[in-house]
Amino acid sequence: MIVFSPMEIVHFITVLCLAVSAWTPCAAAAPATFNIRNYGALGNGTAMDTEAIQKTIDAAAKAGGGLVLLPPGKYLSGSLNLKSHVTRMARNTA
Numbered sequence: 001m002i003v004f005s006p007m008e009i010v011h012f013i014t015v016l017c018l019a020v021s022a023w024t025p026c027a028a029a030a031p032a033t034f035n036i037r038n039y040g041a042l043g044n045g046t047a048m049d050t051e052a053i054q055k056t057i058d059a060a061a062k063a064g065g066g067l068v069l070l071p072p073g074k075y076l077s078g079s080l081n082l083k084s085h086v087t088r089m090a091r092n093t094a
Contacts, residue, residue: 031087032066034059036075043073050078060086 034056037043041052053068057080060066065085072091 032060032063033069034063034066035069035071037071041070041073041075043071043075045074045076047076048078049075050080053077054080057081057083057086 036049036053036056039052039055039059041049041056043049053070053075056068060068061083066087068086068088070088070090
């Protein structure tokens with residue numbers, strides 16, 4: 001029968017945990033957020049916000065993806081060119 005000391009058991013568990021964590025994919029970082037207001041959108045219900053929304057989508061795509069945030073407002077927009085790895089999120093009013 002093999003007997004291990006408490007320190008040998010701790011060492012074994014530590015090495016085992018490190019080995020398993022090396023094989024486990026790391027958690028993905030939170031995606032960057034791009035607020036359309038920072039790119040010129042007004043959301044006032046009268047101004048066309050197409051250009052600002054498209055600039056925001058393009059910036060998120062150029063950064064490798066991200067979240068395009070539409071804060072509360074009334075946004076008027078024409079056609080938009082959507083991109084891969086870009087998610088749109090609209091916030092509801094409180």
